[in-house]
Amino acid sequence: MKKKYIVLVLLLIVVVCFYQNPYAMNNDMILARPNLKNLLGCDNLGRDIFSRLVLGSFYTLLIASVSVALSVIAGTMIGSIAGYYGKALDSIITSFIEVIIAIPSILIALGVIIILKTGFISMIVAIFLIYLPRCVNMVRGLVKKERNMEYVVAAKTYGVSDLRIIFYHILPNIMKPVLISFTTGFAGAILTEAGLGYLGLGIQPPYPTWGNILNQSQSYFLSAPWFTIAPGLAIIFTVYQMNKLEKRGKRF
């Protein structure tokens, strides 16, 4: 019951926020305190922070979900092929994956940003490349375990093709951990986006994301602390709920 109310309140918030235009600047309202009209005050250009935060959550969550979904899909394909066939193909793929995992995610992201310039696509590609190896690694392990199960052997004796075995027989059995890993990646992707946005290397203004709102806000902490605190709390809340979801998924 309690959960339903929370969702309702969140929906109400989304409706209320579009009462204000997130892009409209107002010179009289620069760094205004929170009031009834602007629930979280205004930023350094006189824009309503609350509506920007909600719009920012749309962009942040869009980037995180698209990139992580792509990496889960690609990772599942590569991982299941590596795990199923094994031998030389497997060892080639795993050795590449191991190396990429050993590179800090920020270096991968910055490399992508150098090549593609800052923007939506570079963000999505960067997060995709960060989570792809982890996903491949996990799926590979799962498929390797399934490969010697009896149902796979039975399917093989009936002459079912390898691809059909992988995608029709094995995949449904490993779907749950793969979906759980989606939530893990999602939480990480939000933090990565926020970090890059904070460094000014993420999505560029005027599009608000949680990361670049933090980037704009840091010089005004003393005069407008709510400007910095609000996006941080939004990040913590989302990532916390994602981690909780992951924990609950693991229990089943």
Add this chain to the structure above:
Amino acid sequence: MFYIKKLSKMIFSIFLIGTLSFLLLEMIPGDPASAILGVDSAPEDIELLREALGLNKSLIVRYLTWGKGVLAGDFGNSFKYSEPVVDLIIKRLPLTLEIAMISIGIVFLVSVPLSFLLYKIKNKHVKKFGDFMIGVFISVPSFWLGIIFMFVFGVILRLFSVGYNNTFASLLLPCVVIAIPNIGIITSYIRSNLEYEMREEYIKYLYVNGLKMKWLNLYILKNSILPVIPLIGIMIIDLITGIVIIEQIFSIPGIGRLLITSVVTRDIPLIQGLIFYTSVVLVLINFIIDILYSVIDPRIRGGE
């Protein structure tokens, strides 16, 4: 055999990282020289830079000369600082590694007692609160915490100096900030280990034999902390991401600041060098940790 396998893996990693960082220059769309200098620069300048980068030769020749340079520890000169890249990196790497080491120290000093405490406490409400706090620790973006801590402790309360001034005390606050998300992760990991170890047969046996609770706890704790050692390697890799951003906030002149300036100014040789060196240092650290762990726990040497 185990060591040879690990060593060959390490050499392959270094080779692959080198190739990737070389390819970075190749993958910049269009002409790298004009991309570096900007579109509206003079054609003569672009031609000079092309010459300097060796862009008028074929890919393989460039790769071989570049590889030779890397083996000799030469990455060319940085565009912005016009200094050898290697000197720039070596000057700043120790500070970043120091931050990483202090942070890991803090993580262990806090998370081992904390996890044991959470495991021992039977009060339901306290336990729930502890779980909640750990969840928040894992979820908090360290740089946001960095901004808040810097203003609250540095500017308002004046307990710490804002920014880096060559003293250990000024490094403490950034290290705590970097450590906090990892404290959450490691604490929850050790605690689930503790709960698992508690149900093991040998503990039951020792308990039935009348061993004192104090010693039992010690055994459980030791066996739950051991699996954390290989995690340190992964933790350092994750720490680097935090350190890069935190160095920016606290203006610590380490690898992170160099990296961000090099990306903003599109200083390609410096970026290549940074990516290569940082990754290689991490690969080496991971290699050492693997070896150490195999010495401590010989079971993993046996096979996959």
